[in-house]
Amino acid sequence: MRPTSATVAVSAASLGLATAFVGAPPAARTACDRRTWSPTLTYEPSISAKAITGRTRTRRFSLAASVPPAQQSSPASSDECDVLVLGSGPAARAISTLLASSTSNGSGGFDVLVADANFDRRWVPNYGVWQDEWESVREVYASFGQPLGDACIDRLWSVTDCFFGGSFDIPVDYRMRLDRPYCRVDRDSLRRTLSPESEVDVLNEGEGAARYRVVRANHISKATAVNVYSPAGSLSHDESGSTVMLQAKDGETIQVRAKVVVDCTGHESKIVLKDDRVKSNPPGFQIAYGVLAKLDESSIPDTNFAGPYSKEAMTLFDYRTDHFPDGSNELYKAETAPTFNYVMPLDSNRVFFEETSLVARPAVSFEECKERCMTRLEHLGITVSEIEEEEFCYIPMGGPLPAKDQRVVGYGGSSAMVHPSTGYHLCRAMMGAGSVARVIRDELSSPDFNPDRAAARAYDAIWSPSNIGQRNFAVFGGEFLMKQKVEGLRGFFDGFFKLPLEMWAGFLAGWPGLPNNDKHETWSARLLFGLTFVSKLPPAVALDMFLSIIGYSISEGVALPQSVTPLLGLPDGYEYKPKSAEQGDVAAKLEARRMIEESSTEEVIPVDFEEQVEV
Known part of the structure; x- marks a missing residue:
């Protein structure tokens, strides 16, 4: 006799909360999906009750996973990868390059998909790095078979200058010289180096070395709680990976299935939540107005200098305020909300000047920085004949770390990796990409891949207890x-x-x-x-x-x-701790469910569920 079927709503309490939760098919639910779903219950009366009426009989049900699709249109296309990286700035391209690379020890790369609707946009900031730090970064990338060529640096200064005169009996014109070389990164060359060959003009721009793929689309999700996102179905996690809905600028949607998701969309990430369980001040802000200028040097007797700034040196700090009149409101503001000049002499008469508020809360305005920059240059006798570029720099510093137990791995700004006292980020992000890529590659190679463990290990590689302790020390500095x-x-x-x-x-x-x-x-x-x-x-x-x-x-x-003491132990880290749902009763049910789904002899999943019914 062919069994009849009926669809009834079964509460989580009836079946057991864990059973009701894991019953939904992986592709159709999120880690804390609260959508109401109606499982299909197949009913077949027991043989002894078929011909008997007016007596109590037992009805036995089988729970088939039937979940309504998310309330959204079907995607126009779909893709699948090992790692989905959101964003395409330096942090995103760095970690994507290392994840996709074939390392020098013979380890193969993984399928990495980079998603950013603005993938082709130029990088705007002028990046400055200490030479010894850059060389250490190059060594890491070479170990992954991804050399960073000499073209990635377009200017090297053998010494670095600072001006701190005007206080504590330090003469205003006193120059402190640091015997430590400083470099300017060629942002376009670095961007090309960390791009796939297919994404650069090989003849005109040089050869891209990375091996990842690119989709020009952005995610559409916003985290409302840890591992819960809106709109429903736009980003969901299950025991084998994640499903992410992307949207291109023309509105086309792409559904991507990935084992690991890495968010490199920056400080204002919509899907990486900050930890509100640990007391933390809000971030401070580094604000800077920069100008790449050509100088009129027609009346300058010594063109080896731009004002007081030697062209053989990079000037890291000029904190002097003598360019404002005594007693003026401008001087008062400069003394109470300080800014400094950061100077990179380039070729010939081209110089990059940047008036910078190191860290402040609330932030100094861009307009204030611009006015101070121009006033300083005029006072120093520096005449600008042409402005080639303007830069507006905004960097949150400090603030809370990412919340624990998140499946999406925040990296770069979304993981608060900026130095909380200085604003340095590039070398930190590029160096950190090596350790994070190694643990993700290790997890992807594991025969018992666990996406929760992979995410936790990635976060622990970024913010180990030791590194959190070091950051806490620097946060106080900020x-x-x-x-x-x-x-x-x-x-x-x-x-x-x-x-x-x-x-x-x-x-x-x-x-x-x-x-x-x-x-x-x-x-x-x-x-x-x-x-x-x-x-x-x-x-x-x-x-x-x-x-x-x-x-x-x-x-x-x-x-x-x-x-600064061993007496209080180390801060809590992000190390992986198996959840109770992965052990015992729930783990057994998950295993049974998986095996039944793979079986060719059953189409329904039995659940202990008996109901006494009068017939």
Whole structure:
């Protein structure tokens, strides 16, 4: 006799919450899907009850996974990959390149799809890096079979200059010279190097070395809770991977199936949530107005200088304020909300000037930075004949880390990887891509691939407990800098660069694998740095720092003391911890479900469910 069927709604309480949840097919549910679904229950009376009426009989049901599709139109196309990377800035292309590469030890690459509707857009920022840090990054990429050629650097200065005069008896025209080479990255060359050959003009622009694929579309999701997104069905996770809906500029939708999703869309990510369980101040902001200018040097006696700036040196800081009249409102604003000039002399009479607010909350305006830049240049006798480019730089610094247990891996700005005291990011993101790519590649190669474990290990590679401790130390540094007037900043940095180079360079690096970072990776190294640093500061700044340490520790909790003592242990990290649902009863049900789905003899999935019914 052919069984009849009926569709009834079964509550999670009737079947057991875990059973009801895992019953939905993977492609149709999210990790915490709250959509109402109606499983199809197939009913067949027991033989003894078929010919008997008026008695109690047992009805036995089988639960078939029948879930209505998400309330959205069907995608125009679909794709599948090992890793989906969202975004196409330096962090995105760096990690995509390493994930897709065939390494020097013979390890093959994985299928990586980069999604960004603006993939062809040029990178805007002028990136500056310390030469030794860049060389360490090159070594990592060479180990993945992805060399970063000499063309990625278009200018090298053998020395770096700073001006901190005007406070603590430092003459206004005093120049501090640092014997550490600095480089300007050729952003176009680096972008091409980290692009697939098919995406660059090989004849005119050089050969792309990366092996990932590209789709010009963006995700359409917004996280409403950890692993929950709107609109429903736009991004969902299951036990084998994730399904992401993308949309191109023309409105065409593409559904992508990936084992791992990496979000590199930046600080304002819509799908990587921040951790609200750990006390954290909101980020500070680095704001800068930059101008690539051609100078009129017709009346300049020595063209080896642009004003006071030697063209053989890169000027990292000019914190002087003598370009404003005494007692003026402009001077008051410059002293209470300080900015500095950052100078990159390029070829001939071309120079990049950038007036920068290092870190502030609230942010200094772009207009204020522009006005100060032009006033400074005029005061220094620097005449601009042509402006080739303008740059508007906005960098959130500090703030909370990503929330734990997220399936989407935030990388770069979306994972708060910017140095919280300095704003440095490029070398940190490119160096970190190596360790993150290794753990993701390792997980993808595992015969028992687990996407939750892969995401947790990736986050742990970014923010290990040790690295979080080092970041917490630097976060305090950013908070201290934000409260300083220009006098305090001059004294701070004058003392900072009087430290041994290994100490100050390690603080500026602030990332595992970069040169001199070992001088800051442990609590004892950070404590030694702090004690040595205070001894180099002007007494007024040293006292302010001492009082700030006490006040910050009282108001913000254990983060700072934990970073300089072993007594409070390490911060909580992102290490993978198997969930209870992966063990015992629920794990067994999941295994049974998988095996039944693969079976050719059954089309329905039995569930213990008996109901006494009067017939």
